[in-house]
Amino acid sequence: MKKFTNAIIVATVLSVVFLPGLQKEMSVVAAVKNPSPTVEQKNPYYVAGIDDAKAFESYFTSLQKEIKAGDKNSVANRFEFPLTVSSEKNGEDIEIIIKTKQEFIQKYDQILTKSVKDAFMNQKVTELFVKYTGVMVGTGEAWIAPKNTQENTKEQYSVYAINDKMIGVKVDQDATNPMNKDAFTFYVDKFSKGYTLEKMEWKSNEKTIVNTVEQAVENDFSESNEPKFTIGGSLQIHRFNYDAQMMKGQKGVLTLTFKNEANQKLVWKKNIVLK
Secondary structure (H helix, E strand, C coil): CCCCCHHHHHHHHHHHCCCHHHHHHHHHHHHHHCCCCCHHHHCCCHHHCCCCHHHHHHHHHHHHHHHHHCCHHHHHCCEEEEEEEEEEECCEEEEEEECCHHHHHHCHHHHCCHHHHHHHHHCCHHHCEEECCEEEECCCCEEEEECCCCCCCCCCEEEEEEEECCCEEEEECCCCCHHHCCEEEEEEEECCCCCEEEEEEEEECCCEEEEEHHHHHHHCCCCCCCCEEEEECCCCEEEEECCHHHHCCCEEEEEEEEECCCCCEEEEEEEEECC
């Protein structure tokens, strides 16, 4: 079984918890060690399914200019519908679906709040964070990917989600997803600037499982059948693994804890029934 030193684990884990600057530095180091550029080095958006880096960057910079100008119609043409818009009010998560371009224009200022606009305007194209779910703007205020439909525009790319809350986490319990066999998967799509994922917890009346990020990376190489959190798949897939025969139907709470350099913490929780 392949083992990692603690130093390597810590370095790699930092890229999981969204530090775009570190990701860029690691790419530069890799380029120095390997003078023959890889596909990812030639096209930093490759992992998100984007084949033409120049076309994507042209799309993004044009979108920034249109947002700055307040050109609602042109901005709407660069979004995909239905569009998921997530926010929070009085500590409660709110999610609305914008079905059409016309509805987007009508609710433009509700969707593109000051914090979302600032995320677009302050985002340097050279510092975009990329993963398999798309290209992240800011700290997750928006996500962009190749278009799934041919409706509305001829754009190759589109904004498919807006996230205007402190922490956003997507949990996938779809039984048709092979990754969810004896497990559920999840990923962080919005986080507060300066905060990184510290630990994950599953708590029910029957069991309490707590793993740090470093432990979850190590767990991905473990053959143990004990319930545990893992981080794998090029460090982009977060899972809670459990024995479905023993734990199916168990009700519990998934808790993710984030912290910053000042050791201040943010906590995200969700009630889940294991399938």
